[in-house]
Amino acid sequence: MIKHEKEYVLKVEKEESLSFVESLKKMNINFIKKEGNFLEFDLIGVDPSIANTLRRIIISEVPSIAAEKILVYKNSGDVPEEILANRIGLIPVLRDPECVHDLSEKKFTLKVKNKENKVLSVYSNDIEGEENFFKPNVLLTKLGPKQEIHLEIFCNINIGKDHAKYSPVSPATYRLMPSIKIGEIYDEEAIKLASLFPEGVIGLNNENGRIKAYVKGPRKDFVSREVLRYNEFDNKVWIGREVNHFIFTIESIFMDSLIILQRAISILIKKAEKLKNDILKRDD
Structure with missing residues (x-):
């Protein structure tokens, strides 16, 4: 129990700590919302350490593709080579790494010369190679009159632990499910209570001609x-x-967020099995 300075009591639901194996057995996932690359789901019945481990695996251990090696042959623009290479490395790649073969043999070329008397914007669309490989309309640099750029791009598969550009998600967050309990609150107090919470949290019912507050969407x-x-x-x-009880939200860069979650859980299981085997070997 946590007391507020006004003797107001904050109630926090508590459970006894579980072993890792018991916690995994009790784990339950409820999918709440999926729109495009956005996924919201509830992770229920696990220790906070497991929830945080899953989040970190989603961010940094699920493989994806990014530009890794860039050979610059000419760059007379104002953006330095190292900054340009960094920008290219951050362009989202529209491919599932498990569906790409012979990636080391794929070469992409960016060769643009400004022949006009005005500033020319260079976008990811200007990269030549496999069609729709990079996310389109990403601004890379700008070239003044007579300036040009010529470089080659090579990609590889890696994980976000090595570099953030390989992370398959943008935000991947979780928060604890709010717990709200209210007593008998009517009329003006009920309306005021509803105004003190975000819309949809506290509902209002008509009960025998009186307005009564109730918890609608915690x-x-x-x-x-x-x-x-x-x-x-x-x-x-x-x-x-x-x-x-954790509310997870994931927004992927390209891959289906459900696939990312599935792969993250598989990685978590493999890590748990490896840890278990290492402990058993040590005991022997």
Whole structure:
């Protein structure tokens, strides 16, 4: 129990710590929303260490493709070679690494000369090679009149632990599920209570001609604790977070976010098996 300075009580749901194996057996995944590359799901019944491990694997250990080696033959533009190479390395590659073969043999060329009397923008669309390999419309550099650029690009498969450009996701975050409990709150107090939370968290019902507040959507709350400022809600509203219930959000760069999650879980299982075998060998 955590006490506020106004003697307002924040209730936090608690569970006993579980062993790693027991925690994995209790793990449950509920998919909430999937739109394009965005995925929201609930991870329930695991220790925070496992939730954080899964997040870190998603970010840094699921392989993806990026430009690695860049040979610059000519660059008379204003952007230095090292900065240009870094920008090219960060262009999202529109390929699943498990579906690409002989990547070492693929060569891409960027050769542009500004023949006009105005500034020319150079985009990822100007890279020649396999069609639709790089994400289009990514600005790389600008060339003044008579300036030119000529370089070759080679890609490889790696993981975000080696370099952030290989991370298959943009944001990958989680937060604990909010826990909100309220007493009997009616009429003006009910309307005021609803206004102290994000829209959709507290609902209002008509009960025998009176307006009654109820908890409608706790997952929409971010536990701002704004309600703690008002004495009239002392001992009527309890807020906190549910331990071992995590709201995950993933937005992938290109690959299907469900596939990324599946591969991350497979990597987690392999790591757990390796750890178990190493411990057993040490005991022997």
